Amino acid sequence: MVYMYLTGNDKPSYRTIINFKNEYGSLIEEVLVLTIGVAREAGMVKLNDLAIDSTTIKANSSSSSIIKENNLELARKIIKEGKETDIIEDEKYGDKRGDEVPQDLTLKKKIKKLIKKVTTEEECVDEESIVFTKKEVEKLDHVYEELEKIKETHENKDKEFSISLTDPEARWMKNKKGKIEQSLNIQNIVDVEEGIILKSEVVQDPTDHHQLPIQIEGLKEILENDLKETNILADNGYNTSKSAKYLHDNDLNGFMPNRAQTSAKKNKIKKFSKAQFQYNIEKNTYTCPNNRILPYKKTYDIDGKKRKVFYTKDCKNCQYKEECTPHSNYRIISHYSTNYQDLMSQKNG
Numbered sequence: 001m002v003y004m005y006l007t008g009n010d011k012p013s014y015r016t017i018i019n020f021k022n023e024y025g026s027l028i029e030e031v032l033v034l035t036i037g038v039a040r041e042a043g044m045v046k047l048n049d050l051a052i053d054s055t056t057i058k059a060n061s062s063s064s065s066i067i068k069e070n071n072l073e074l075a076r077k078i079i080k081e082g083k084e085t086d087i088i089e090d091e092k093y094g095d096k097r098g099d100e101v102p103q104d105l106t107l108k109k110k111i112k113k114l115i116k117k118v119t120t121e122e123e124c125v126d127e128e129s130i131v132f133t134k135k136e137v138e139k140l141d142h143v144y145e146e147l148e149k150i151k152e153t154h155e156n157k158d159k160e161f162s163i164s165l166t167d168p169e170a171r172w173m174k175n176k177k178g179k180i181e182q183s184l185n186i187q188n189i190v191d192v193e194e195g196i197i198l199k200s201e202v203v204q205d206p207t208d209h210h211q212l213p214i215q216i217e218g219l220k221e222i223l224e225n226d227l228k229e230t231n232i233l234a235d236n237g238y239n240t241s242k243s244a245k246y247l248h249d250n251d252l253n254g255f256m257p258n259r260a261q262t263s264a265k266k267n268k269i270k271k272f273s274k275a276q277f278q279y280n281i282e283k284n285t286y287t288c289p290n291n292r293i294l295p296y297k298k299t300y301d302i303d304g305k306k307r308k309v310f311y312t313k314d315c316k317n318c319q320y321k322e323e324c325t326p327h328s329n330y331r332i333i334s335h336y337s338t339n340y341q342d343l344m345s346q347k348n349g
């Protein structure tokens, strides 16, 4: 819509936009930095409160463009060995998508045909060699590089991975409706007062857990400002021990609600839910809705995470026992946050 508005209702093709972005990506970033400079001179960037947030957008990728790791590796091997294929110059076909030409087959279909041709037991599926343009071969190399990046960051290396041929930078991510699809995660930092976007970056991280330090460090560089006088606001998705430690170590004033505080804001709390139990960081105790103190009892190590446990013997004779802990004589509260996150929760109130 923005492009259409700027170009007087012209509709640039997806390919034109992508080509422009690929060619002038660094220039676009420079222009964004310049606009921030202009906005600062105009007094529109106050840096009192910054909000970091993300949005997940669906990639330009359909299920028919997804290729499995094994097929991608096999296709590259056959092409590199020069078997059953012809590699031709792209110029012949002009500025087309590269996955539409030649032989009127998409890149995925060509790969499928190539693999069938090489692996089938039957007599030659097709006498013709399968034609790839140089751009397509380069594209397969790029897709493979992206696949390697996915594997590097994934814990289970034995898993069979898959990737999009049309948007290899995309990753499997959960959207707001809980559906997992090929998407990109866009991180934005906005100066709250005037709503000026100070930083916008497309990342491949499916969650926001690691993004706060990365994005804030990037912004500090752009603004040449240590942001020590600025409030940094982020939602619960950024609230990890790593983010809280980063804010603390860098003397930055951050506000990130924990899960209980987010639920409280959404009025989701039931009378005896954990969010109604107040944690006291100095005394290391919880206070329950009936004003009883639950002292700290023990710490368990679960998969590298510390689980602190709190309970009181007062529950046995409590008038709310049936509502609060119907199946046990003790209401046990588990606490997983680190000290940095506790300090953050205390500050958020």
Ligand code: SF4
Pocket (backbone or CB within 6 Å): 288, 289, 290, 291, 292, 314, 315, 316, 318, 319, 320, 321, 324, 325, 331
């Ligand atoms: S059952 Fe225990 S934890 Fe629950 S309200 Fe009563 S004393 Fe507090």
